[in-house]
Amino acid sequence: MRGRLAVVGLGPGEARFLTPEAAEELARAEAVYGYGPYLDRVPVREGQTRHASDNREELARAGAALEHAAKGARVAMVSGGDPGVFAMAAAVIEAIEAGPSEWRALDVHVVPGITAMLAVAAKAGAPLGHDFCAISLSDNLKPWHLVEQRLRAVAQAGFVIALYNPVSKARPWQLGRAFELMRTLLPARTPVIFGRAVGRADERLAVVPLEQARAEDADMATCILIGSAETRVVPREGLPPLVYTPRRAGGAA
Amino acid sequence: MRGRLAVVGLGPGEARFLTPEAAEELARAEAVYGYGPYLDRVPVREGQTRHASDNREELARAGAALEHAAKGARVAMVSGGDPGVFAMAAAVIEAIEAGPSEWRALDVHVVPGITAMLAVAAKAGAPLGHDFCAISLSDNLKPWHLVEQRLRAVAQAGFVIALYNPVSKARPWQLGRAFELMRTLLPARTPVIFGRAVGRADERLAVVPLEQARAEDADMATCILIGSAETRVVPREGLPPLVYTPRRAGGAA
Numbered sequence: 001m002r003g004r005l006a007v008v009g010l011g012p013g014e015a016r017f018l019t020p021e022a023a024e025e026l027a028r029a030e031a032v033y034g035y036g037p038y039l040d041r042v043p044v045r046e047g048q049t050r051h052a053s054d055n056r057e058e059l060a061r062a063g064a065a066l067e068h069a070a071k072g073a074r075v076a077m078v079s080g081g082d083p084g085v086f087a088m089a090a091a092v093i094e095a096i097e098a099g100p101s102e103w104r105a106l107d108v109h110v111v112p113g114i115t116a117m118l119a120v121a122a123k124a125g126a127p128l129g130h131d132f133c134a135i136s137l138s139d140n141l142k143p144w145h146l147v148e149q150r151l152r153a154v155a156q157a158g159f160v161i162a163l164y165n166p167v168s169k170a171r172p173w174q175l176g177r178a179f180e181l182m183r184t185l186l187p188a189r190t191p192v193i194f195g196r197a198v199g200r201a202d203e204r205l206a207v208v209p210l211e212q213a214r215a216e217d218a219d220m221a222t223c224i225l226i227g228s229a230e231t232r233v234v235p236r237e238g239l240p241p242l243v244y245t246p247r248r249a250g251g252a253a
Numbered sequence: 254m255r256g257r258l259a260v261v262g263l264g265p266g267e268a269r270f271l272t273p274e275a276a277e278e279l280a281r282a283e284a285v286y287g288y289g290p291y292l293d294r295v296p297v298r299e300g301q302t303r304h305a306s307d308n309r310e311e312l313a314r315a316g317a318a319l320e321h322a323a324k325g326a327r328v329a330m331v332s333g334g335d336p337g338v339f340a341m342a343a344a345v346i347e348a349i350e351a352g353p354s355e356w357r358a359l360d361v362h363v364v365p366g367i368t369a370m371l372a373v374a375a376k377a378g379a380p381l382g383h384d385f386c387a388i389s390l391s392d393n394l395k396p397w398h399l400v401e402q403r404l405r406a407v408a409q410a411g412f413v414i415a416l417y418n419p420v421s422k423a424r425p426w427q428l429g430r431a432f433e434l435m436r437t438l439l440p441a442r443t444p445v446i447f448g449r450a451v452g453r454a455d456e457r458l459a460v461v462p463l464e465q466a467r468a469e470d471a472d473m474a475t476c477i478l479i480g481s482a483e484t485r486v487v488p489r490e491g492l493p494p495l496v497y498t499p500r501r502a503g504g505a506a
Contacts, residue, residue, distance in 0.1 A: 016274035084374045090382025093497040097487045104489045110375035114272065114365045121337045122363035129343025131403060133386030133412060146503040150384060153410035157403045159386060234350045236357045244346040250399040
C-alpha cells in the first residue's frame with residue numbers, strides 16, 4: 001500500500017470547529033503526529049500510535065511523520081487552525097522537497113481548517129469584510145526590517161491586517177514596535193481586536209482604538225486584527241460592539 | 254424571546270467541510286435566508302422556511318433576515334466559504350448599523366467556515382505558508398485604480414496574493430489587467446494556481462507559471478493564488494506537483 005500523510009487542521013480549538021473531513025482523517029490514521037497541545041485535542045483511539053513533539057521541531061517532526069508514512073502507513077499530522085497558514089503544511093512539503101525520492105511518491109493530503117483570524121473575525125463581527133492580509137510577526141524566519149516593510153506597505157494600501165505569532169518569550173518587543181509603526185500610518189481610532197484563545201473555553205476578545213493598543217495585552221495564544229481606516233465599530237447597548245469593514249472602499253458609489 | 258441571526262459559513266461546497274457548529278445552527282433555525290445556490294446546499298427540514306434571493310441583493314437580503322429575526326425568530330443566513338470574507342457578514346452588520354435600533358439588540362452570531370483560498374491552498378500544497386493577502390478583484394464596490402494600487406503594494410512587498418471574484422460577465426477585462434501588472438513585478442516563473450469549484454465534485458486545479466497565466470482560464474467560481482518570488486513547485490512523478498511558500502524569507506538564516 002502507498003503510504004499516506006494527511007496534514008490535518010484542527011481549527012481554533014473545540015470540536016464544533018472540526019470539519020467532518022478532518023475528523024475522518026483522524027479516525028482512519030494509524031499514527032498521529034503533532035505538537036503536544038494539539039495532539040491532546042485528538043481523542044485517543046485503540047491501535048493508533050501518538051507521537052508528540054516540541055513546538056520548535058517542525059522539520060524534524062515532518063521528517064519523522066514522512067518516514068513513517070513511507071513504510072506504507074496511514075499517518076496524520078495535526079496542526080491548530082489551518083495547516084497551511086503559518087503551520088505544518090509548508091514544513092512538510094519543505095521536508096518532501098529536501099528528502100528522499102520515496103517521500104515524493106506518498107499520498108499527501110492537506111485538510112483545511114478554520115484559521116485563527118477567521119475565528120477572531122467571526123467573534124468580532126466582520127472586520128475582514130474587505131481586502132486583508134495575514135502576517136507572521138515572528139522574526140525567527142525572516143528579518144525584522146522585512147516585517148516592518150510589509151506592515152508599512154499593507155497599512156498604507158488600506159488592508160486590514162491579521163497578525164499571527166505576535167509575541168513570545170524570545171520575541172518580547174516586536175508587537176510594541178508594530179503598534180508604534182501603525183500609529184504613524186493609521187488614524188488613532190482605528191479598531192484593534194485582540195482575540196485570545198478564541199474557540200476555546202477561556203476565550204477573550206477585546207476591541208480597543210489603535211492609540212490604546214498595548215503589546216502587554218497579547219500573548220502566544222493571541223491573534224490580532226488591525227483595522228483599516230474604513231473599519232467601523234457599531235456600539236450596542238448591553239452587548240459587545242460589532243466591528244466590520246465595509247464592502248465598499250475608496251469612495252466607490 | 255430575543256431574536257437570533259446566525260450568519261453561517263457553508264465552506265467550499267461539500268458537507269465534509271461544514272463544521273458541526275454550522276450544521277447545528279442550520280438545524281435549529283426556523284428560517285434560512287441566502288443566495289439560491291448556497292441555500293440549495295442546506296438540507297430541507299420540516300417546519301423551516303427558506304428564502305432564496307439573487308446574488309446582487311445583499312443588503313436587501315440582510316434587511317429581510319434581520320426583520321424576521323427581530324420578530325423573535327431564530328434565523329440563519331447562509332454564505333459560501335466563510336461569511337466574513339467577501340460575503341454576507343459585512344452586509345448584515347452594515348444593515349444593522351443603518352437600521353432600526355431593535356436590530357442592534359438581536360443576538361447576532363457569525364459562524365466561520367473554510368474560505369475558498371484555504372481550500373485551494375490545501376489542494377495545491379501550502380502556497381499560503383508565508384505572509385499572504387486576500388483581495389477582491391471586483392471594482393463594483395471600489396475603484397479599479399485602488400485595486401491596482403493594492404496589487405502593486407503587496408506584490409512588491411513579497412506577499413502571496415489570493416484573488417477573490419476574479420471575473421464576471423460585467424467584469425471581463427480586470428483579471429487580464431491584473432496578470433499584466435503582476436508580470437511587470439514578479440518573476441515569469443512565479444506559480445499561479447487556478448482553483449475552480451474546489452471542494453465540489455467538479456473541482457479543477459491548475460498550476461501555471463505567471464508568464465502563461467490567462468484570464469480566460471478563470472470564471473466566477475475560481476479563486477486564484479499568485480505566488481511570491483519565493484513560492485516553489487515540487488514536481489512529482491505521476492502525481493500533481495506540490496506548491497508551497499517556504500516559512501523562511503528575506504534571507505533569514
